[in-house]
Amino acid sequence: MDDFYRDYILDHYKNPRNFGTLEPHDLEHHDVNPLCGDELGVHLVVDEEGTITDLRFHGQGCAISQASASIASEELIGMKADQAAALGAAWVIDLLGIDISPTRRKCALLSLKVMRGATTGDASWPE
Amino acid sequence: MTQVASPLDVRADFPLLGRGFAYLDSAATSQKPEEVIAAIDSYYRRSNANIHRGVYALAQEATDLFEGARERVAAFVGGETACTIFTRNATEAINLVAYAWGGEHLREGDEVLITHMEHHSNIVPWQLLCRRQGAKLRYLHVSGDGRLSLDELDEALSGGRVKMVAVAHVSNVLGTINPVAEIAARARAAGAASLIDGSQAVPQLPVNVSEIGADFYVWTGHKALGPTGIGVLNGRRELLESMPPFLGGGDMIATVGFDSSTWNELPWKFEAGTSPIAEGVGLGAAVDYLAAIGMEAVRAHERELTGYTLERLAEIEGLRTFGPSDLDHRGGVVSFEVEGIHPHDLAEICDREGVCIRAGHHCAQPLMREMGIPATARASFHVYNSRADVDRLVHALQTAREVFEL
Numbered sequence: 001m002d003d004f005y006r007d008y009i010l011d012h013y014k015n016p017r018n019f020g021t022l023e024p025h026d027l028e029h030h031d032v033n034p035l036c037g038d039e040l041g042v043h044l045v046v047d048e049e050g051t052i053t054d055l056r057f058h059g060q061g062c063a064i065s066q067a068s069a070s071i072a073s074e075e076l077i078g079m080k081a082d083q084a085a086a087l088g089a090a091w092v093i094d095l096l097g098i099d100i101s102p103t104r105r106k107c108a109l110l111s112l113k114v115m116r117g118a119t120t121g122d123a124s125w126p127e
Numbered sequence: 128m129t130q131v132a133s134p135l136d137v138r139a140d141f142p143l144l145g146r147g148f149a150y151l152d153s154a155a156t157s158q159k160p161e162e163v164i165a166a167i168d169s170y171y172r173r174s175n176a177n178i179h180r181g182v183y184a185l186a187q188e189a190t191d192l193f194e195g196a197r198e199r200v201a202a203f204v205g206g207e208t209a210c211t212i213f214t215r216n217a218t219e220a221i222n223l224v225a226y227a228w229g230g231e232h233l234r235e236g237d238e239v240l241i242t243h244m245e246h247h248s249n250i251v252p253w254q255l256l257c258r259r260q261g262a263k264l265r266y267l268h269v270s271g272d273g274r275l276s277l278d279e280l281d282e283a284l285s286g287g288r289v290k291m292v293a294v295a296h297v298s299n300v301l302g303t304i305n306p307v308a309e310i311a312a313r314a315r316a317a318g319a320a321s322l323i324d325g326s327q328a329v330p331q332l333p334v335n336v337s338e339i340g341a342d343f344y345v346w347t348g349h350k351a352l353g354p355t356g357i358g359v360l361n362g363r364r365e366l367l368e369s370m371p372p373f374l375g376g377g378d379m380i381a382t383v384g385f386d387s388s389t390w391n392e393l394p395w396k397f398e399a400g401t402s403p404i405a406e407g408v409g410l411g412a413a414v415d416y417l418a419a420i421g422m423e424a425v426r427a428h429e430r431e432l433t434g435y436t437l438e439r440l441a442e443i444e445g446l447r448t449f450g451p452s453d454l455d456h457r458g459g460v461v462s463f464e465v466e467g468i469h470p471h472d473l474a475e476i477c478d479r480e481g482v483c484i485r486a487g488h489h490c491a492q493p494l495m496r497e498m499g500i501p502a503t504a505r506a507s508f509h510v511y512n513s514r515a516d517v518d519r520l521v522h523a524l525q526t527a528r529e530v531f532e533l
Binding site: 002004005014035036037038039060061062063064066104107 | 470471475
């Protein structure tokens with residue numbers, strides 16, 4: 001097995017979980033990685049207690065950006081929106097479980113960036 | 128595999144390639160031969176002084192090196208020395224024209240005509256100019272085979288509003304070689320000026336700017352085996368003389384009064400501040416190197432390698448290439464995609480095998496949108512590449528298909 005393109009990374013890339021759109025939705029954000037043109041959007045449904053009850057990512061990109069969104073989506077559903085808003089880069093890098101080189105870091109972080117955009121309005125790159 | 132040697136065998140002239148890379152990203156920047164590196168090294172070790180003003184012999188020596196390089200650079204592309212302006216890169220050269228020519232000649236309701244295959248550097252300066260002047264930016268389409276239509280050009284020109292036609296000589300994504308002499312002639316007949324972006328052409332084709340006959344021809348040194356930080360604007364004398372300066376400062380003036388100044392002669396009117404002297408000397412060495420090989424031989428080499436690449440890539444299942452299939456209309460660039468693998472992942476797996484290719488939108492987002500694809504992988508060639516590099520690329524792409532279990 002490849003150390004980087006591990007089985008579960010390829011599985012999430014080829015069969016992304018929680019992909020598509022949600023209508024209606026409460027929060028949304030859409031963003032691009034200007035370096036490569038990858039794009040990703042998110043739709044969120046949030047209940048009265050502030051819990052994310054449903055979520056869909058949509059867009060296109062490399063195996064790392066797509067797997068990152070897919071893997072993160074499974075953790076984000078059921079999480080409080082303000083808790084999701086406070087997640088840092090390390091959270092998603094740990095979830096991916098592979099060594100991310102500086103050139104691929106933005107691929108890995110794009111899903112978290114759009115989540116921050118949706119939950120806080122501030123879509124800066126996660127630190 | 129047929130073992131036909133490529134026409135050129137100059138890899139050993141390029142020190143960096145001693146590291147073993149199959150460097151297939153020359154459309155982004157080329158590697159540099161020993162001669163270029165040595166010229167820059169020698170300039171700093173032996174001849175460094177500021178140019179044009181010093182009285183001492185060392186300053187004259189530096190001036191002679193820089194201006195001598197300009198003469199050879201001008202001759203290399205068939206231009207007039209005084210109309211060969213050094214800029215920082217091709218982007219700055221286009222911005223120079225957009226400001227200095229555009230501010231004087233473009234009015235509200237006028238049009239600038241570009242194409243969907245332009246690099247961002249030949250789009251954004253015109254967008255900014257059109258916004259400033261209240262003019263309109265129009266685009267020519269690109270056919271499925273990656274070509275422009277001269278009929279569509281004529282139709283756009285027939286409206287009588289187009290004042291500038293700006294087109295790439297060779298597309299950095301599709302490799303298309305555009306009929307730029309014909310485009311410049313039709314623009315002139317319709318009363319429009321023309322600018323050709325030769326960034327991808329000068330490195331790989333015999334280019335004669337006088338024969339092409341455009342008003343402005345821009346290119347960059349670092350893709351033509353020269354250093355970064357130096358580009359070239361070859362312009363038509365009457366236009367350059369009538370245009371106001373782009374940047375103000377030292378070296379570009381004749382006299383400076385308290386309220387106004389008068390301008391230096393061409394080419395220095397457009398070269399404010401201390402010039403990129405070492406870079407100019409380096410570019411002079413680069414064109415000497417290319418001229419010694421001969422641009423016809425460079426073109427033959429790239430044509431052969433492009434043909435071989437298209438042939439070998441066709442062996443890979445799920446791979447699709449973009450751009451003209453006719454090698455007469457195609458330079459040394461091959462963009463492609465592999466079904467089921469994003470270009471970034473292709474580039475990553477190629478990198479593990481020492482194969483350097485580019486992945487992404489190649490600074491041509493409008494073209495990507497027109498082609499309906501978010502990104503491509505791209506292999507591009509120069510004199511130092513050989514069939515062995517292409518074979519390594521093919522092997523890496525096959526590995527990528529295995530990694531992705533395709």
